[in-house]
Amino acid sequence: MLHVEGxxxxxxxxxxxxxxSFEARSASITTVLGANGAGKTTLLRALSGLVPSHQGTAxxxxxxxxxxxxxxxxRLGVSHVPEGRGVIAELTVDENLRLGTFVRVRRGERRAxxxxxxxxxxxxxxxxxxxxxxxxxxxxxMLVIGRALACRPRLLLLDEPSLGxxxxxxxQLMATLRELTTGDGLGAVLVEQNAxxxxxxxxxxxxxxxxxxxxADRPAxxxxxxxxxxxxxxx
Amino acid sequence: MTAxxxxxxxxxGPSGTRPxxxxGPxxxxxxxxxxxxxRRLRLPNQPLVRHLILFVLGAGLFYVLTVNVGAYNDYQIxxxxxxxxxxxxxxxLTGLNGQFxxxxxxFMAIGAYTLALLQLHADVGLVGELVIAAVIAAAxxxxxxxxxxxxxxxxxxxxxxxxxxxxxQLSAQYGSVxxxxxxxxxxxxxxxxxxxxxxxxxxxxxxxALVVLVLLANLVRSRFGRAFRAVRDDEVAAAxxxxxxxxxxxxxxxxxxxxxxxxxxxxxxxxxVVNVGEFPLSLSIGLLAAMVFGGAGSLVGVWWGAVALxxxxxxxxxxxxxxxxxxxxxxxxxxxxxxxxxxxxMLVSPAGVQGGIRRIGQLLWSGGGxxxxxxxxxxxxxxxxxxxxxxxxxx
Amino acid sequence: MELFVDILLSxxxxxxxxxxxxxxxxxxxxxTGIVNFAQGAMxxxxxxxxxxxxxxxxxxxxxxxxxxxxxxxxxxxxxxxLIRPLQGKPALNPVIVTIGLLIVLxxxxxxxxxxxxxxxxxxxxxxxxxxxxxRVAFSHFDVFLVCAVVVLVVxxxxxxxxxxxxxxxxxxxxxxxxxxxxxxxxxRLFTLAWALACAAGSLAGLLVAPLSSFSPYYMDLxxxxxxxxxxLGGLLSPVGALAGGLxxxxxxxxxxxYVGPDLQPIAALALLLLVxxxxxxxxxxxxxxRRV
Numbered sequence: 030m031l032h033v034e035g036x037x038x039x040x041x042x043x044x045x046x047x048x049x050s051f052e053a054r055s056a057s058i059t060t061v062l063g064a065n066g067a068g069k070t071t072l073l074r075a076l077s078g079l080v081p082s083h084q085g086t087a088x089x090x091x092x093x094x095x096x097x098x099x100x101x102x103x104r105l106g107v108s109h110v111p112e113g114r115g116v117i118a119e120l121t122v123d124e125n126l127r128l129g130t131f132v133r134v135r136r137g138e139r140r141a142x143x144x145x146x147x148x149x150x151x152x153x154x155x156x157x158x159x160x161x162x163x164x165x166x167x168x169x170x171m172l173v174i175g176r177a178l179a180c181r182p183r184l185l186l187l188d189e190p191s192l193g194x195x196x197x198x199x200x201q202l203m204a205t206l207r208e209l210t211t212g213d214g215l216g217a218v219l220v221e222q223n224a225x226x227x228x229x230x231x232x233x234x235x236x237x238x239x240x241x242x243x244x245a246d247r248p249a250x251x252x253x254x255x256x257x258x259x260x261x262x263x264x
Numbered sequence: 265m266t267a268x269x270x271x272x273x274x275x276x277g278p279s280g281t282r283p284x285x286x287x288g289p290x291x292x293x294x295x296x297x298x299x300x301x302x303r304r305l306r307l308p309n310q311p312l313v314r315h316l317i318l319f320v321l322g323a324g325l326f327y328v329l330t331v332n333v334g335a336y337n338d339y340q341i342x343x344x345x346x347x348x349x350x351x352x353x354x355x356x357l358t359g360l361n362g363q364f365x366x367x368x369x370x371f372m373a374i375g376a377y378t379l380a381l382l383q384l385h386a387d388v389g390l391v392g393e394l395v396i397a398a399v400i401a402a403a404x405x406x407x408x409x410x411x412x413x414x415x416x417x418x419x420x421x422x423x424x425x426x427x428x429x430x431x432x433q434l435s436a437q438y439g440s441v442x443x444x445x446x447x448x449x450x451x452x453x454x455x456x457x458x459x460x461x462x463x464x465x466x467x468x469x470x471x472x473a474l475v476v477l478v479l480l481a482n483l484v485r486s487r488f489g490r491a492f493r494a495v496r497d498d499e500v501a502a503a504x505x506x507x508x509x510x511x512x513x514x515x516x517x518x519x520x521x522x523x524x525x526x527x528x529x530x531x532x533x534x535x536x537v538v539n540v541g542e543f544p545l546s547l548s549i550g551l552l553a554a555m556v557f558g559g560a561g562s563l564v565g566v567w568w569g570a571v572a573l574x575x576x577x578x579x580x581x582x583x584x585x586x587x588x589x590x591x592x593x594x595x596x597x598x599x600x601x602x603x604x605x606x607x608x609x610m611l612v613s614p615a616g617v618q619g620g621i622r623r624i625g626q627l628l629w630s631g632g633g634x635x636x637x638x639x640x641x642x643x644x645x646x647x648x649x650x651x652x653x654x655x656x657x658x659x
Numbered sequence: 660m661e662l663f664v665d666i667l668l669s670x671x672x673x674x675x676x677x678x679x680x681x682x683x684x685x686x687x688x689x690x691t692g693i694v695n696f697a698q699g700a701m702x703x704x705x706x707x708x709x710x711x712x713x714x715x716x717x718x719x720x721x722x723x724x725x726x727x728x729x730x731x732x733x734x735x736x737x738x739x740x741l742i743r744p745l746q747g748k749p750a751l752n753p754v755i756v757t758i759g760l761l762i763v764l765x766x767x768x769x770x771x772x773x774x775x776x777x778x779x780x781x782x783x784x785x786x787x788x789x790x791x792x793x794r795v796a797f798s799h800f801d802v803f804l805v806c807a808v809v810v811l812v813v814x815x816x817x818x819x820x821x822x823x824x825x826x827x828x829x830x831x832x833x834x835x836x837x838x839x840x841x842x843x844x845x846x847r848l849f850t851l852a853w854a855l856a857c858a859a860g861s862l863a864g865l866l867v868a869p870l871s872s873f874s875p876y877y878m879d880l881x882x883x884x885x886x887x888x889x890x891l892g893g894l895l896s897p898v899g900a901l902a903g904g905l906x907x908x909x910x911x912x913x914x915x916x917y918v919g920p921d922l923q924p925i926a927a928l929a930l931l932l933l934v935x936x937x938x939x940x941x942x943x944x945x946x947x948x949r950r951v
Contacts, residue, residue, distance in 0.1 A: 079840075100843060103841060109840045119829070120829065124826055124829075131843065132842030175840070222788075
């Protein structure tokens with residue numbers, strides 16, 4: 030579903046990504062691991078069009094997405110949940126969710142889609158008319174994932190969703206993610222610092238170091254490799 | 265680009281030094297050539313001495329210029345000198361300190377009315393009149409500078425805009441003091457010997473311009489100049505290194521307003537009358553545009569800006585005759601020109617005319633090593649001044 | 660007492676004009692984070708076009724609507740051609756562009772229509788209404804003026820509060836990047852905000868033209884009063900703009916009536932500085948941090 034071929038990104042003279050190639054399939058989680066500054070966030074930003082790519086291509090369902098504006102990529106069904114939550118604090122919870130539905134959901138179905146999100150995250154329903162700035166960290170994470178789902182995406186790009194969450198909430202989050210990506214063909218690219226929990230749910234893993242893919246393999250194999258864990262994954 | 269660099273851009277806006285700052289080796293080479301050139305011209309390295317030598321050279325140049333022109337051109341040359349003073353102050357404020365003002369017409373008005381009132385009620389002599397006009401305008405600048413130092417660009421723009429619109433109107437409110445709509449008359453100084461009064465006044469104005477620009481050039485090189493630049497580049501870093509940020513900004517505003525006040529006083533010596541109509545909003549904005557046109561922060565560029573301010577109305581008169589728009593359209597075309605200058609300067613961010621000349625010079629030097637005499641005498645020293653500015657501004 | 664009432668009433672009418680300008684300044688500031696100092700001049704320009712239409716025999720209302728539409732088109736064009744290319748540059752650059760545009764528009768208007776003070780017709784009678792036995796300084800036209808601005812404010816509030824378009828506009832202003840990731844076409848919404856703002860500016864221009872001596876510079880002072888009103892109102896909310904406009908209008912009117920009309924600009928400056936120094940979020944602003 031997502032096909033990345035030789036993708037390079039430069040910030041001036043700095044090579045942030047160097048010829049990255051990988052594939053992400055539908056109904057599966059592909060995790061992208063690596064140390065700080067390895068290029069994980071840049072990869073997601075390049076895929077969603079927030080930073081221009083220097084070389085290479087990424088295509089989504091056969092359509093080229095590199096070189097498109099972020100809003101155009103989003104309209105194809107790629108939902109990027111940026112690092113640091115990305116709730117719009119000035120809007121209410123309900124407004125945040127409705128905002129997700131404007132592009133890929135028909136006018137008459139929008140309310141139903143938002144209600145579906147409330148079914149999944151009942152805590153959000155209780156605070157629907159509150160400003161998003163009043164939510165806790167875990168609730169904010171629910172909100173942004175709920176909003177991304179309200180877009181009716183076919184591919185989720187998640188940037189460090191576990192950042193700042195307690196282990197219990199992280200585990201719940203990963204379980205939710207697993208559940209979402211088994212049923213209806215939704216794919217996910219999961220960027221994580223927390224390699225252990227990412228590997229526990231992913232179907233495929235790639236490891237970035239200094240902008241290059243150093244390993245691409247099944248999660249179980251990565252977790253078993255002590256050298257790799259020590260060098261790149263930090264556990 | 266580091267954060268402080270972008271910040272410097274934000275503050276300085278169309279700073280004349282910016283594009284060359286990235287030049288790297290060619291810039292360095294040009295600098296070396298410039299140094300060599302300065303030595304070959306036997307310009308000593310002490311800034312004061314060097315600036316004084318340039319002062320004498322400039323004075324000689326202007327002497328030759330004025331003895332070869334008629335009375336009307338005397339008047340225009342004097343006007344150019346006056347605007348060079350005002351633009352010099354504005355250029356230091358923007359190019360060196362990163363502030364800006366849309367209200368310098370108001371400070372010119374303060375200087376102008378001060379001079380007229382002194383001529384009317386006191387007998388302090390021309391020097392006294394000019395000094396007091398500058399000091400009072402500087403004091404007003406300090407008063408405005410206190411709030412201005414705390415405002416971010418859009419609010420600073422709004423506040424100074426209101427100053428430009430509101431202050432001259434005070435003269436209508438207190439008509440008994442300021443002469444109302446008619447305004448006040450001024451008397452130009454008596455010329456010695458057989459010299460025409462126009463030429464004598466033009467010389468005085470040119471002399472003042474050279475003195476002010478030399479003083480500003482020295483200020484730029486002084487402890488205060490370094491503080492100005494430090495505040496422009498990064499206020500937090502400047503504060504951490506012991507610079508009183510607010511005081512520095514207020515000082516820059518006061519210096520700049522003082523220049524405008526002196527300019528205003530000298531200007532109304534030529535026109536013979538001071539009234540509200542002489543300081544419209546378009547003058548204040550035109551000053552900003554002319555400063556940007558010459559190249560912010562360049563004390564040589566101010567001459568280009570001043571020439572544009574004085575000759576643009578003339579040129580636009582002939583243009584409007586050419587387009588058969590009628591003579592009344594001329595003044596508006598000139599205003600529109602300065603507006604276009606501002607818009608274009610912001611869109612393409614060049615370093616003004618002086619920056620363009622400097623860049624051509626650098627291309628020549630770094631390309632073929634053709635080390636001719638690069639422009640007027642003043643160019644060398646100010647280029648060096650700016651080059652040094654640049655080095656210090658690097659984080 | 661009669662003087663007091665008259666000043667009060669004219670302050671309300673003036674304040675409504677300032678509110679319309681403040682509303683436009685707020686729309687642009689909220690969307691693109693800058694203050695459009697050319698807004699008054701843009702309103703002046705479209706009002707002059709309406710003036711030309713009127714003198715060519717076009718009716719008042721068609722000319723009125725045409726000026727509003729032209730204001731919107733002008734605003735959108737300026738955003739696209741002059742403001743958009745400066746995205747990511749220091750905030751000073753677009754502000755200076757709007758100031759350049761201000762004198763370009765005044766210069767062009769001056770060379771087309773000349774700098775003579777003219778009269779601009781009003782839609783309704785400008786004779787004061789008679790209440791009881793006295794004629795007050797408030798005419799049918801003033802009633803229209805107040806209603807027009809109130810309708811504008813209500814419409815903008817409704818747009819933001821109750822429509823999906825308004826929700827998208829708010830989201831784009833608060834968080835452009837996140838909005839784009841959700842498929843919101845942020846660029847178009849910014850253009851729309853400029854168009855709306857400049858239409859509001861045109862409305863202000865049309866409404867205030869009959870009250871002033873109509874020349875290319877008649878909006879200069881109105882713009883700075885509108886700016887004062889916008890800062891007073893906190894620059895973000897339409898209701899704040901309305902309140903800021905009223906406070907500014909009344910202050911100006913009382914200074915003009917009791918002290919002297921030539922002190923009005925300086926009084927407005929003092930008011931502006933007072934607010935900026937003491938309560939930078941505006942008298943009616945919330946604790947929301949302003950984008951400056």
